[in-house]
Amino acid sequence: MSTLAHVFEAEGLATIALGSMRNQIEHTAPPRGLFCDFPLGRPLGVPGDSEFQHGVLAAAFALLGAPEPVFAQYPISIEDDASEIVACTLPPRHDPDAHPAVDEARGLRNAYDRGVELTGNRGGTGRVVDADGIPSAIEAFIRVAEGTPWKEAGIPGIPARVSQDIRGYYETAALAMVDHAPSAWAGTRWFLDETETGKAILAARDAMRDSGEKHGLWFYLTPGDR
Amino acid sequence: MSDKDLKAMTADIETPSFETTAFTTPPPLAEATVAIVTTSSLHHPDQDDFAPADTGYRVLDGSRRDYVTGHWSPNFDAVGFAYDMNTVFPLDRLDELAEQGVIGKVADQHLAYAGNQFELSAIRMDSGPAGGRWLKEQGVDVVLLTPV
Numbered sequence: 001m002s003t004l005a006h007v008f009e010a011e012g013l014a015t016i017a018l019g020s021m022r023n024q025i026e027h028t029a030p031p032r033g034l035f036c037d038f039p040l041g042r043p044l045g046v047p048g049d050s051e052f053q054h055g056v057l058a059a060a061f062a063l064l065g066a067p068e069p070v071f072a073q074y075p076i077s078i079e080d081d082a083s084e085i086v087a088c089t090l091p092p093r094h095d096p097d098a099h100p101a102v103d104e105a106r107g108l109r110n111a112y113d114r115g116v117e118l119t120g121n122r123g124g125t126g127r128v129v130d131a132d133g134i135p136s137a138i139e140a141f142i143r144v145a146e147g148t149p150w151k152e153a154g155i156p157g158i159p160a161r162v163s164q165d166i167r168g169y170y171e172t173a174a175l176a177m178v179d180h181a182p183s184a185w186a187g188t189r190w191f192l193d194e195t196e197t198g199k200a201i202l203a204a205r206d207a208m209r210d211s212g213e214k215h216g217l218w219f220y221l222t223p224g225d226r
Numbered sequence: 227m228s229d230k231d232l233k234a235m236t237a238d239i240e241t242p243s244f245e246t247t248a249f250t251t252p253p254p255l256a257e258a259t260v261a262i263v264t265t266s267s268l269h270h271p272d273q274d275d276f277a278p279a280d281t282g283y284r285v286l287d288g289s290r291r292d293y294v295t296g297h298w299s300p301n302f303d304a305v306g307f308a309y310d311m312n313t314v315f316p317l318d319r320l321d322e323l324a325e326q327g328v329i330g331k332v333a334d335q336h337l338a339y340a341g342n343q344f345e346l347s348a349i350r351m352d353s354g355p356a357g358g359r360w361l362k363e364q365g366v367d368v369v370l371l372t373p374v
Contacts, residue, residue: 042314
């Protein structure tokens with residue numbers, strides 16, 4: 001992103017670059033850079049808090065007054081202590097013949113639809129798999145976890161993208177079941193650690209890694225530190 | 227899993243450096259037209275999704291609110307943007323600043339690129355300058371750049 005700042009500035013535009021990775025924004029050194037020590041994915045800091053967001057923007061626009069390239073750090077940091085998980089009730093078993101992950105995903109459909117009504121579909125389910133296709137996409141990952149080579153498992157697209165759509169489905173459903181903006185990563189931790197589908201995706205990732213698939217194929221199924 | 231761990235994991239990714247720093251002096255903010263350029267791969271549902279290693283950009287209509295993220299990296303919290311688009315794309319905040327007279331005008335259109343790039347030459351030499359010229363043609367003076 002800081003690269004674009006350099007390029008745009010050369011085209012006659014004044015830029016302010018926000019950055020959440022200090023080493024990256026310092027090294028690329030955009031003409032006006034504001035390091036905001038916020039979780040990745042939240043460059044304005046706090047969702048649903050317009051006052052906080054205006055504070056960040058005020059600090060950003062203040063850099064326009066500098067007579068030369070400038071780097072600053074926003075004085076407030078937001079730390080993810082890796083503890084919060086959204087408190088979302090998972091649906092009870094409905095179809096005993098279905099895999100628990102598939103049954104779970106079907107049971108969350110109403111919550112997902114409410115989440116879309118509340119917030120839109122910004123999480124991106126539907127890039128390659130729409131909501132109707134999520135259960136069968138999960139079944140494909142279950143087959144991978146059970147030993148089927150991924151190319152034969154019926155994953156309906158590039159595995160990482162399909163996994164993103166499944167994660168987006170769950171995180172959108174979670175938004176319908178909470179009454180506040182979740183802390184950063186609280187929805188993802190819930191998906192990976194609390195749900196049957198999250199466990200299935202992790203198991204598929206392990207199976208692909210252990211069978212020697214290319215790093216890029218399995219690594220991006222989940223956040224990289226898992 | 228934590229944000230700290232993910233930042234540590236990606237801290238060694240090589241980033242470009244620039245021998246010289248171009249610097250444009252803007253008009254007074256209260257007279258400036260401001261656009262957002264985000265590297266969060268946003269697009270409208272009726273536009274093409276971003277492909278892996280997509281070095282192009284999408285034009286985002288500021289009168290719409292149906293923005294979808296097409297970023298390929300799983301290494302960012304997507305719930306913040308899902309809950310409130312202003313967490314990444316603070317268009318409502320810019321509209322408020324324009325109403326208050328803090329900024330002159332919010333651009334009618336904005337741009338989105340894909341930030342998960344390891345090969346940046348096409349963006350430095352092609353789509354970056356093209357996007358910059360397009361913004362200039364729209365009368366933009368100031369660009370706020372936001373990542374994920």
